[in-house]
Amino acid sequence: MTDLFSKFDPLIEQRRALLAGGVEDPFNLVMERVISPTVAVCNGRETILLGTYNYMGMTFDPDVIAAGKEALDDYGSGTTGSRVLNGTYAGHKACEQALKDFYGMDHAMVFSTGYQANLGIISTMAGKGDYIVLDIDSHASIWDGCKMGDAEVVPFKHNDIVAMEKRLKRIPEGAGKLVILEGVYSMLCDIAPLKEMIRVAKENGAMVLVDEAHSMGFIGPNGRGVAEDQGCL
Structure with a gap:
């Protein structure tokens, strides 16, 4: 009889081999003290944090701390x-x-995390009989939001406007269409051509959802993200 955990055996062996070869275990990295938005004491050593998303240092902002x-x-x-x-x-x-x-919007809703925001919004907006057209390199939270709903998911090549338009035109007449984009793709460190993509999406009768998690606050004249920077707001 196969144990549910047995499928992880190859991964466990791979991890053991990596550790035996001198690779540091990322799960053993513990922050004992956070000194600033970019520096923490990790496993007893003062360490520069290069992987943090704390771009604006708001975790140490005096106003934020006081409000908390x-x-x-x-x-x-x-x-x-x-x-x-x-x-x-x-x-x-x-x-x-x-x-x-x-x-400058009519409505706003806060979620406990960005991940949950995508889960809640996407699974609610697009359901059975609808179509989601999304960038193939979309964040995992976007893909999970798609899985939670019953919509048909149609991916297109990263930042490819022509590929996106082709997929939109193949969708059956009358079906609901949602295009999902990101302002900044954090894993690739590039920016979407939002202005042109939004234009094409709307010309084909689609609503557009833009994830600005990695651009809000520091891109655009007023920090409203890539959408503002490209004149989409």
């Missing part, structure tokens, strides 16, 4: 419930209002 302490005093350490039951606090609404004003 105030929230703990006012609301405790957690919501103890979902947003639709008993988990919506005044702080959530204030944050959503600030985001709405910042982007």
Whole structure:
């Protein structure tokens, strides 16, 4: 009888071989103290953090720290419930209002993580009978959001406008269409030609979802991301 864990045996052996060859185990990296947005004490050594997404250093911003302490005093350490039951606090609404004003949008909604934002939005927007057209190099959270819904998923070559348009034109007439893009692709370190892609998507009757997780705050004249920088807002 096959054990459910047996499929991991090759991976376990691969890990053992790597460690035996002198490769440092990434799962043993422990931060004992974070000194700044870019420096931490890891396994007893002061270490420069080159892999952090803390681009703007907001984790050490005095205003952010003060607001965090105030929230703990006012609301405790957690919501103890979902947003639709008993988990919506005044702080959530204030944050959503600030985001709405910042982007000049009609609505805004905050999630606990960027990953969950993509899961919730994508699986809700596109369902059975709809089509999702997305960049092949989209983040894992985008792919997982697609899996949670019942929409047909149609990938296209990375940042290829022509390939995207071809796939849009093959979708049956009358079907709902959602194009998913990213402003900055963090794993590839490149930027999408959003302005042209959004134009093509709308010409073909598709809605557009843009993940700006790695561009909000420091790209664009006002930090509103690649969409602002390319004149899409």
